Amino acid sequence: MFLDDVRLHDWAPGLPANATYFKGEVPRDRQHLPRFIDEFVMGQIDNDMSLARLPDHTSRTAIVILIETGLRSVDALRLPFDPVTVDEAGAPYLMYTNHKLSREAIIPISQRLLHQIRVQQADLDERFGTPRPPFLLPGIRANVDGSRPLSWSTLQARLERWLLDCDVRDATGQPVRVTAHQFRHTLGTRMINNDVSLPAIQRMLDHDSPQMTLRYARIKDQTLRREWERYQDRITIRGEVIRLDPAGR
Template sequence: MDEIFTRHLGHPREHKYDRAWLGFAVEQLTDLVEGDGWSHEYPRDVWELRRLGLRSNQRRLDFSDIAQPWLRELAKQWMHWRLTVEEVSPVTTTCDLKALRRLSGHLTATDQATHSVAQLTRAALESHLAWLRTLPLATPTIRDETSAIAVFLRALRDHEDWAPALPRTATIYSSDYPRTTALRARGLSTHVMIQVREHLRRWPDPDGRFLTELMLGTGMRVSDACALGFDPIVLDADNHPYIHYWNHKMRREAFVPIEPALLTALRHQQQRTATRYLDQHAAWLTAPPPRTLSHSGLRLVPRLLVDRTGNEPFRTGTY
């Protein structure tokens, strides 16, 4: 596809809007031909998350690198469970899948557990964990991948019909995790924050400025700030404003109080979005969507490109 675009549209930095629109059109036509929903997507080795109604910076889950058929099928069952029942974010499932793909690669390289889950013994797991320590990975990454495998094995035991032949000894113990050292504080120093505030007005993009003001005033994560619905404001009994949002990391609703100046900035952002999406805003005024979280529908800060509805959140990568 990139070769076709380059041949007809030139360098990728040129005609970026045309390329974006064509890419969107190709996606829509492909979805129309191949179908969407779990019944169509589950049998495939690459899941397009948009076809499953999942909005995320992660576009797909790729199982094609898992060489062992039994592991690929169990990985699909687990990912389906994680997304639909446990409702974990696509970002988390992508990290979990990466751990399983690395496990598959090690099992292939060492010719272990080739044919059946019954061959996934404690010895095979110990071999994989030892191999992880030899890779140029940070200690937190090794811990995360070890944890992902542990959660995967626990899910197989909880669902006895998934892998009845799983050996009893195939488990991860607390001693398998690498030792951690205390991390340095990651907060920005005061003088850096002063510079951010002083120079924020120089940022020509109003969406970027507003998101920065919002995060400075509330402490929200960038992913939560970008995903806000068009009107996230609620008032308490004393008429004080709060932002009502879905905390993706904690997987729960949250309320955070805001100052009058930030409320004014939020109202200005609503005006910009309403002007940009006149029809969608008119529909929202006629029948506001129910205040259920996480949000779907018109966004407070919609995506910059390839979004004619205003329902796509501003991309954290763009910010």
């Protein structure tokens, strides 16, 4: 892009008209795999006992939103006071602004998340009264009128303290560090491992292109292992399972 702008704006008057660059000279676009949270760790995080140890309703609501919806932190922290709508059948949906793409989006939510949002709203009514704060997740300190949203740094600091308080560890017994954005990767990974279609995942995560969602198709680790383990078995005509010899004998 810089080299294109150089020619467009004539920033290098002496540059020959036939000067060009070749594909091999351009750095490759590195495609990183999603940094999902292992299910062993998620089992320690996403349960009522652990969530109850978060210090307040605002922190608890923020974490449940991130786990269930996969929203980017900036989008979750800027949710309006009442972001919920329902369809003709009464099923709840979350409306939010995708700030990265500057557009509105809507996704389905669970009854658990709906309940948590209603509890948060009741808590805000008690804390701030009328007028209500503009944000569902207002800053907790030095925010008398609730006009400032909870900051990313505060959310991440509370998340880190919460993980330490709950003594969350990985399968090897080591303490884990989780970032708020990893919940987004985890939701995508869970959906692909449960055979949700890529277009549905793209809609849920509000990706701008299928290429972003296709990253999740490369990491069906759990699905791949199930199929690999099934491949290791051989069935005789009598229905007996014979394990495949790893040595190939």
